[in-house]
Amino acid sequence: MYCASVFSLVWIFINGNSAGEKTFQANGSEGDFETSKATCSQAGGLLASPRNSAENTAIHQIVVRHNKKAFIGINDIQTEGTFKYLSGEAIRYSNWAAGEPNNGGGTEDCVEIYPDGRWNDRSCNEKRLIICEF
Template identity: 65%
Template sequence: MNYLWALSWLVLGRVWSQSTSPASCRCEEKANTCPFIGGIPGNSGPPGPPGEKGDQAHLFPSGKSVDGKIFKTDGSQGSYEASKATCFQAGGQLASPRSSAENAAVQQIVSRHNKAAYLGMNDIQTEGTFMYINGSEVRYTNWANEEPNNAGGKEDCIEIYLDGKWNDRSCTERRLIVCEF
């Protein structure tokens, strides 16, 4: 037993002398490779504060902020499904105005780009019952005159015109992608 005790002090002394000798170890220069004697890990500390939410401004530089939502576009276009996927990949969803102020923000973006955009609502499940992407029923609307009309029986998505009015439209056409974050 005394032999093990003496050996452990000898090893400890050797490691200590190597790790504290400036000539033999400069942790900064050796990427923290200095020898050390590891012990039993301690308890974990309390979790740190949450980080800030990432900024999507680099993906969508042109936007409007209303009621805590930010509506943005990068000027690209896509079908309804492609637009939904693009917004989801950027950490948002397809613009889904729930008030006249939010609708006005989206309208300003489409007007600036001179292109209609899909909104994040459709009546794919039940004709005539428009639902948001999350499954809740649409309460706020801003339909153009005589809309929605399901022309040709193939208009299940909603587009917003340059004047802010809505039209039901086929989901396969290409429209400006406007996301909300």
């Protein structure tokens, strides 16, 4: 058991980033929004949901490392234009790219983070890097 714990800590240190009390991790796998949420839940975490600049930066660094856009745990599925965390709480921090959110095509209810750290609303059916928070 000790070896597994040490291995887990090493894996987190190598592949994860921390901000405050949270650790963010990705193993390179991708999924749509629902798959991403389920994957993080099965691992004992949540889909990464930045609540401040430091957390956004930690997630951004993982996106850059993998060179892939990633979904974050924010959406406006319930009410168009009202973005909330998975808990249902309204977002207080945001980092939208210029002109976003724009609900392009009327089907963009989920939020992805670009390699520059900015956010874009995107169709929930796209496949993106899965980043979980613990």
